[in-house]
Amino acid sequence: MGELRRLHPPSAFRQRIGGRATLSCRIRIDTRLEACRVIDESPPGMGFGQAALEASVYFRFQPPTRDGAPVDGHEAPITVLWP
Numbered sequence: 001m002g003e004l005r006r007l008h009p010p011s012a013f014r015q016r017i018g019g020r021a022t023l024s025c026r027i028r029i030d031t032r033l034e035a036c037r038v039i040d041e042s043p044p045g046m047g048f049g050q051a052a053l054e055a056s057v058y059f060r061f062q063p064p065t066r067d068g069a070p071v072d073g074h075e076a077p078i079t080v081l082w083p
Contacts, residue, residue, distance in 0.1 A: 003058050008082050009047030019043055021052035022079045029072045031060040039077065052080040 012019060025036040036056045038049035059078065063070040 004055050004080070004082070007051040007055050009051050012046045012048070012082070017043065017046060018081070018083045019046055019048035020079060020081045021048040022077055023049075023052050023056060024075055025056060025078050026073045026075050027061045027063045029063055029070045031062060033057075033059055033061065033078070036078070048080075048082065051082070052078075055080055 009019075019042055021041040022039050023033075023036045024039045025033040028034055033056050036053055038053065041049035041052070056078070061076070061078075063072065064074050065071060
């Protein structure tokens with residue numbers, strides 16, 4: 001995903017440091033994410049959490065279903081990795 005590569009925090013990229021961030025997001029019925037917040041990032045302070053928040057607009061997830069109908073607003077952890 002080119003967008004994800006573009007969002008690699010510049011300082012970490014220059015130092016060739018990879019990282020990850022875990023977000024907690026709500027999955028909407030239209031497959032988009034909303035109300036995302038950073039719950040973990042590694043290494044800390046390198047900007048991977050903010051980068052994951054910016055990347056979240058590109059992600060799409062099928063919402064879970066209950067009795068065959070999609071459930072709006074299900075909260076799920078989303079982990080984003082940068083090699």
